[in-house]
Amino acid sequence: MKNGKVFYKNEFAGIISEDENGYSFTYKEEYLNSANPKAVSFTLPLQKESFRSKTMFPFFDGLIPEGWLLEIAEKNWKINSRNRMSLLLTFCKDCIGAVSVIPIEKEAVK
Numbered sequence: 001m002k003n004g005k006v007f008y009k010n011e012f013a014g015i016i017s018e019d020e021n022g023y024s025f026t027y028k029e030e031y032l033n034s035a036n037p038k039a040v041s042f043t044l045p046l047q048k049e050s051f052r053s054k055t056m057f058p059f060f061d062g063l064i065p066e067g068w069l070l071e072i073a074e075k076n077w078k079i080n081s082r083n084r085m086s087l088l089l090t091f092c093k094d095c096i097g098a099v100s101v102i103p104i105e106k107e108a109v110k
Contacts, residue, residue, distance in 0.1 A: 002085045003104040004092075008040050016101065018085040022054040040099050056084040063092045063099065 002018045006025070011034070014027040025044060031037050032046060039045050041059035051057065064087045065073065073079050079086050089103040 002089060004085075004089050004101040005104060006040060007100045007102065008038055009098045010100075013037075013040055015104070016057075016060060016085075016088070022052060023056055023085070024050045024052050025057060025060075026050040056088070060084075060088055060092075060101070063095050063101070064088055065091050 004016045005012055006014045006016055008031075011031065012028060013031045014025055016023065016025045027037075027046060027048070029048070032048065037046055041057075043059050044051055044057065055061075061084060064070070064084060069091075070081055070087075073087060073091065074081055077090060079090060081087070088101055092099075092101040093103075094100060
């Protein structure tokens with residue numbers, strides 16, 4: 001299982017996960033109850049229930065580099081371009097825009 005902490009404008013908003021059943025994204029309860037929570041994407045509106053998908057959510061997939069930068073990832077980090085979660089966790093720590101994804105390394109997801 002691979003997990004990442006999703007931040008919106010440096011505020012811990014939720015967790016994205018990949019397991020044998022696909023992908024899930026869940027907003028943290030503390031974020032939902034904060035003073036002014038914002039959805040990370042129009043396609044992932046604020047809600048307590050987890051979003052689930054067999055494929056990478058289009059919003060997060062759009063954060064992954066393309067073209068020459070993706071080729072560098074494949075060559076230098078030996079990451080297959082079809083391994084979308086590994087690409088997301090490797091390259092989306094400091095994205096352009098409000099959202100970033102930080103890998104959770106063998107830590108219990110709370």
